[in-house]
Amino acid sequence: MKGAPRLAFGLVFAVMSGTPLGVRVAWAEEALAVCTPPTTVAATPQETAWRLFVAATCPVNADKYPYVTWQNWIEQNQLYGTGATQALAAGERPRFHMSPLAAMLRAQAKMHAHEKSKGAASETAAPEVANQNCNSDTWSKRTICEEARLNADAQHYVASNGLNTRPGQIAFITAGNSFVFPPPAVELKADWIQLTSCNNLPQGVHVEKIGSVCYALGGIHLISKLIDKWIWATFEPQNTTTNSQRCKVLGCNDPWGSSPATSSGAPTKQTPALAALMQQAKLAPEWSNYRLDGVQTDFLDAKGQPTRLGNSIIEGDNAGNPQAMTRSSCISCHNLSTINPQGQELNPAFIIGAPQPPPAGYVLRDFAWSLTLALPQPPANP
Structure with a gap:
C-alpha cells in the first residue's frame, strides 16, 4: 500500500542473505542511476515521461511519509499561498486542498448562473482561492483532494526571481524580463480519491492513510521543461473502481511502456523495458499497475491537427466531467497562464489547438x- 523500502534496506537484506558484494554494488548503482532525474530527452516522449515518473517516484521511506521522492518537493500552496513563510514541523504532511481549477470553474458557473438570472451578459469570474477543503464533485459523487509539487529547480527559479508574490511578478515583467523556467524544472500534480473505508483497499493503487481516512492516488500530471514547450504526461492506475473512465474518452497511447500500445480502458501489460526500469528503481509493487495515458510535446500533431491530453480524474471527475476532456489539452490550457502590469491574468479553459496571441499588455x-x-x-479583469 505504501512506498517501497529504502535502497539502504535492500542492501542490508542483501548482506544478510549472502549476496556477493559486487552484485550489491551494481544493484545500488543501477537504482541510483534510474532514480536520478534525466537531463536530456530519451528516444521517444513516452520513454522520457516514464523516466521522469520513475525518478520522481523512487522510494525514500518504507513505512512513513514521505514515501516517494516527489513528496519531498514543496507544495505549491507553501510556495505561493499563506503558508509560504510557515515552516512545517519535521515529518508533518502538508494538507490536501481543493483543485484550483475546480474552484475557478465552480466560481465561473456560479457567476454565470447569477448573471443569467438577472438577464445580464455573463462575465469571466476571477479565480477563486483554493481552500483547504477537497472537492466533492457532482459527476462521480466522490471527494477528491489535490496536491501540486514543484521540484527544487522549479522552486528555486520562482523564489530567486521573486515570482511567489504578485508584486514580484509585476516587477519582473515591468523590468522587461520573460518567464523561462530552467530545463531541470518539474511540476507534479496528484489527485487523491477519498475512500469510504480503509478496509478492502483498491488493488494496484497507491493508498495512504492520513489520520483515520484512506486516500487512493487516482491521477498524476507530470510536466518537465526538458524541451521549450515542456513535456506533458499524465498517469492513472488500472482499477475500474477508482478510475472507471480511464482511457474511455480520449483513449490511451504509450508505445514504449504499454502492451498493446493503445487502449480504450481495457487493461494492458507493461513492456519489458518499463518493467525493468521500475525493478531497477525498486518501486513498490502498486506502481507497476499505473499506466501512461499519453504525452504532449506540441499544440498540433504532424498532420496539423490539435493534440489532446487529459486525465479522467484530474480534468474529468475533479474539474468537470469526463466528456469535457474532448476539449482537454494540457499545453493549450497552460499557455493561457499570463499576467499584465496591473496584475490581472487570464483564466484557465478547456481549449485545444494552436495557441492564440495573448491580449495586448499580457505576458x-x-x-x-x-x-x-x-x-x-x-x-x-476590466
Whole structure:
C-alpha cells in the first residue's frame, strides 16, 4: 500500500542473505542511476515521461511519509499561498486542498448562473482561492483532494526571481524580463480519491492513510521543461473502481511502456523495458499497475491537427466531467497562464489547438499555472 523500502534496506537484506558484494554494488548503482532525474530527452516522449515518473517516484521511506521522492518537493500552496513563510514541523504532511481549477470553474458557473438570472451578459469570474477543503464533485459523487509539487529547480527559479508574490511578478515583467523556467524544472500534480473505508483497499493503487481516512492516488500530471514547450504526461492506475473512465474518452497511447500500445480502458501489460526500469528503481509493487495515458510535446500533431491530453480524474471527475476532456489539452490550457502590469491574468479553459496571441499588455508565464496562486489575488479583469 505504501512506498517501497529504502535502497539502504535492500542492501542490508542483501548482506544478510549472502549476496556477493559486487552484485550489491551494481544493484545500488543501477537504482541510483534510474532514480536520478534525466537531463536530456530519451528516444521517444513516452520513454522520457516514464523516466521522469520513475525518478520522481523512487522510494525514500518504507513505512512513513514521505514515501516517494516527489513528496519531498514543496507544495505549491507553501510556495505561493499563506503558508509560504510557515515552516512545517519535521515529518508533518502538508494538507490536501481543493483543485484550483475546480474552484475557478465552480466560481465561473456560479457567476454565470447569477448573471443569467438577472438577464445580464455573463462575465469571466476571477479565480477563486483554493481552500483547504477537497472537492466533492457532482459527476462521480466522490471527494477528491489535490496536491501540486514543484521540484527544487522549479522552486528555486520562482523564489530567486521573486515570482511567489504578485508584486514580484509585476516587477519582473515591468523590468522587461520573460518567464523561462530552467530545463531541470518539474511540476507534479496528484489527485487523491477519498475512500469510504480503509478496509478492502483498491488493488494496484497507491493508498495512504492520513489520520483515520484512506486516500487512493487516482491521477498524476507530470510536466518537465526538458524541451521549450515542456513535456506533458499524465498517469492513472488500472482499477475500474477508482478510475472507471480511464482511457474511455480520449483513449490511451504509450508505445514504449504499454502492451498493446493503445487502449480504450481495457487493461494492458507493461513492456519489458518499463518493467525493468521500475525493478531497477525498486518501486513498490502498486506502481507497476499505473499506466501512461499519453504525452504532449506540441499544440498540433504532424498532420496539423490539435493534440489532446487529459486525465479522467484530474480534468474529468475533479474539474468537470469526463466528456469535457474532448476539449482537454494540457499545453493549450497552460499557455493561457499570463499576467499584465496591473496584475490581472487570464483564466484557465478547456481549449485545444494552436495557441492564440495573448491580449495586448499580457505576458506569457511559460505555461506555469502555479504562478496564479501568488498573493495577493488578482484584481478583476476590466
